[in-house]
Amino acid sequence: MLLHSNGVVAENFVQIPKIKFTKLFINGEFVDAVSGKLFETIDPRNEEVTARVAEGDKEDVNLAVEAARKAFDHGKWPRMSGFERGRIMMKFADLVEENVEELAVLDTINAGKLLTWGKMVDIPSSANILRYYAGAADKIHGETLKMSRELQGYTLSEPIGVVGHIIPWNVPSAMFFMKVSPALAAGCTMIVKPAEQTPLSALYYAHLAKLAGIPDGVLNVITGFGATAGAAISSHMDIDKVSFTGSGEVGRQVMQAAAAILQGEVCVAGSRVYVQEGIYDEFVRKCVEKAKKWVVGDPFDPQVHQGPQANRKQFDKILSYIEHGKREGATLLVGGKPCSEKGYHIEPTIFTDVKDDMAIVKDEIFGPVMSLMKFRTVEEAIERANKTRYGLAAGIVTNDLNLANRVSRSIRAGIIWVNCYFGFDSDCPYGGYKMSGFGRELGLHCLDQYLQVKSVVTPIYNSPWL
Incomplete structure (x- = not known):
């Protein structure tokens, strides 16, 4: 059990x-x-x-x-x-x-x-x-x-x-x-x-x-x-x-x-999230609320949202990044700890007050850790989103089609998802x-x-x- x-x-x-x-x-x-x-x-x-x-x-x-x-x-x-x-x-x-x-x-x-x-x-x-x-x-x-x-x-x-x-x-x-x-x-x-x-x-x-x-x-x-x-x-x-x-x-x-x-x-984990300042506080509140309801446990259980990390090495790596984020001054809103006596289970973890030069933003954590960052203008968001050595996937959420087209052409990543995420298909490179x-x-x-x-x-x- x-x-x-x-x-x-x-x-x-x-x-x-x-x-x-x-x-x-x-x-x-x-x-x-x-x-x-x-x-x-x-x-x-x-x-x-x-x-x-x-x-x-x-x-x-x-x-x-x-x-x-x-x-x-x-x-x-x-x-x-x-x-x-x-x-x-x-x-x-x-x-x-x-x-x-x-x-x-x-x-x-x-x-x-x-x-x-x-x-x-x-x-x-x-x-x-x-x-x-x-x-x-x-x-x-x-x-x-x-x-x-x-x-x-x-x-x-x-x-x-x-x-x-x-x-x-x-x-x-x-x-x-x-x-x-x-x-x-x-x-x-x-x-x-x-x-x-x-x-x-x-x-x-x-x-x-x-x-x-x-x-x-x-x-x-x-x-x-x-x-x-x-x-x-x-x-x-x-x-x-x-x-x-x-x-x-x-x-x-x-x-x-x-x-x-x-x-x-x-x-393609969405670990860096840039949120426009007008909706930032509400977005943070809803993310924390969702994380607290997120069920971590036995992956055979159909009621579980998140199973364990795949191995001890990855488990330890994720926890070390969480500690690193706290030491660098990011604010831990929720999670950040193991959540079982046995197995490699980690709580969904959310940071705010995150700067772009922090390790939890720059590196690939490959675990349930999210950094929420505020931006004012679209130009700022594009510049900061591209300030990474990686570029596999990105997601854009907006009701403005012109904005979606502009940002999707500006982000340097191999696949851009607009108003969706994880949209893989056999016909899509x-x-x-x-x-x-x-x-x-x-x-x-x-x-x-x-x-x-x-x-x-x-x-x-x-x-x-x-």
């Missing part, structure tokens, strides 16, 4: 199923790590061990890359028609939906995600991302070139090769398919390294991929740590592209190791400016990252080039 922050006791709502897949997935088979090592995954609700998972390392990455390279160079997946790839991917998506209950549970006991959110949003959205790119698989075209001389030219869009995907822990299912789906549609083969905190759903997806008919070696999953398995993927000479999503610090390390173009992003990375996921633009262009030129009959 777990005590909610509002004093209500939560019962055990779901019987946790037996964990089925804990080994590495290489060349279509679940196998032990070469070293035989295992690492523990921890349930953030109660800090108990949920599973012991194979700890992949450089030797395991080498085996996975070898399998992926063979599947790309000699296998049928890159040579299959786009229609056939799409048909298999559609079956894969159906299998994901058929197993939504178990998959949602895995993400809950790994990442502390709300079970209801997983069942209603994360897993169905993941299946829909897969379907979106399945539909695009037979629509990858080259171009006919308008040559300036008596030459005929055209381009071919071909899969880039073997891809390494490194995935964060915050949205493990969605990020798995945001990376894997376009790469599959393009005809690539791949190695996926889920975060060490959230490996279980990725291994389950590997199992479903095989059931759907994806050939052996096309999709490989290596569980393990960033400093070992992740580093081996980033620096491997036989991987043609690395796609990474995670912290800026780790992104720079990956970029130093990788010769290919990478994707590095931070999250997602990615950041500045230190929030480069490249885009979702949308048809994303396919280009897993394709390379080949030009073919021939002379026209009777031309002087013969």
